[in-house]
Amino acid sequence: xxxxYVSFDFDNTLLRSEDSKSNTMRELCGRYEPGLExxxxxxxxxxxxxxxxxxxxxxxxxxxASGLHERGVASDGESAxxxxxxxxxxxxxxxxxxxxxxxxxSGAAAxxxxxxxxxxxxxVNSATPAEPLEEIVRARGWAAHxxxxxxxxxxxxxxxxxxxxxxxxxPEEILHVGDGDNDRKAAREFGCPxxxxxxxxxxxxxxxxxxxxxxxxxMRAAAVEICKLTGLPDLPEPSSQQDQPS
Numbered sequence: 001x002x003x004x005y006v007s008f009d010f011d012n013t014l015l016r017s018e019d020s021k022s023n024t025m026r027e028l029c030g031r032y033e034p035g036l037e038x039x040x041x042x043x044x045x046x047x048x049x050x051x052x053x054x055x056x057x058x059x060x061x062x063x064x065a066s067g068l069h070e071r072g073v074a075s076d077g078e079s080a081x082x083x084x085x086x087x088x089x090x091x092x093x094x095x096x097x098x099x100x101x102x103x104x105x106s107g108a109a110a111x112x113x114x115x116x117x118x119x120x121x122x123x124v125n126s127a128t129p130a131e132p133l134e135e136i137v138r139a140r141g142w143a144a145h146x147x148x149x150x151x152x153x154x155x156x157x158x159x160x161x162x163x164x165x166x167x168x169x170x171p172e173e174i175l176h177v178g179d180g181d182n183d184r185k186a187a188r189e190f191g192c193p194x195x196x197x198x199x200x201x202x203x204x205x206x207x208x209x210x211x212x213x214x215x216x217x218x219m220r221a222a223a224v225e226i227c228k229l230t231g232l233p234d235l236p237e238p239s240s241q242q243d244q245p246s
Contacts, residue, residue: 001172003193003229005147006115007163009156009178010126010133013197014108014219015140018045020098028091029064038067046127047180047204056129056152061088092132100139105197107220107235112145114223114235121167123148125159125176156186175229177222181207195225 011017025044029035042063046055065084068074074083115122123146126133130151137143147166150159156176164174171191176183179197181204187194194213202209214225223235 001170002231003175003226004120004173005163005167005169005175006120006122006226006230007125007160007174007176007192008122009176009180009183009197010124010128010136012105012179013177013183014105014112014124014142015099015136016103016105017099020102021095024091024094024098025060028087028094032068032073034071034073035064035068038064038071042067047182049182056127057088057091058084058129061085061091096132096135099136104140104219106218107223107238108218109140109142110238111219111223111226111235112142115226115232116145118232120230120232121147123150123159123163125150125156125163125178127152127156127182130154156183157189160186160190160192175226177226180204184208184213193229195222197222 008014011021022044026036026039029039042060043049043053043055044060049055062081062084065080065087068083069080078086112122124133124137128151130149133151134149137146137149148163150162154162160171160174160176164171172193174192175195176187176190176192177195177197178184184194184196196203196208196211196213196215197218198204198208198215199217201215203211203215208215216222216225220235227234
């Protein structure tokens with residue numbers, strides 16, 4: 001059965017954003033004397049978090065502020081809740097500024113334009129909160145390529161079901177593309193095909209060794225697999241001016 005809808009994770013699938021987010025988080029938490037030590041004990045990556053653990057910028061900074069307060073570190077009488085919200089808001093502003101200029105995963109803009117040109121509906125399906133995610137997509141000039149931008153608080157499985165219902169599709173008619181093992185697990189739970197994105201063939205921490213699904217290094221390589229699954233023409237080779245990081 002041909003694929004009729006493509007769901008893309010965002011961070012490190014379309015945009016090289018994980019390092020920027022991690023560095024910004026460490027920058028903020030490092031302002032406090034025990035900050036990086038406290039941060040090291042908090043789940044900060046939804047791709048590797050224990051099953052059932054919710055990981056968002058809100059949960060991270062709430063836990064971080066709570067850890068500071070437990071050690072007697074406070075700011076002008078702020079409660080842990082107030083401090084967590086303030087730091088989360090500051091993180092969101094900084095990351096928003098930095099990600100509008102971050103490097104795309106190679107071939108991302110070209111692939112999105114190609115799929116859009118041929119009328120294949122696509123969505124973003126990320127653990128990032130939906131509102132800032134929509135702003136980044138607009139700032140990158142990618143909004144017209146997506147039918148929807150799905151983010152937290154919805155889970156990736158819930159978002160896949162939302163995508164399916166919009167066009168009355170079966171799970172096997174939808175493809176999910178992502179760089180984390182949480183993406184693979186979401187695709188498996190939903191019942192759809194999956195393409196993994198990784199710098200190494202074995203995937204994150206070797207989790208995809210011997211995988212039966214394609215593992216690709218970037219979106220230009222993903223395009224080969226997606227075009228085969230959808231029956232679309234191949235993505236044209238880049239010219240000297242084309243396919244430059246946006």
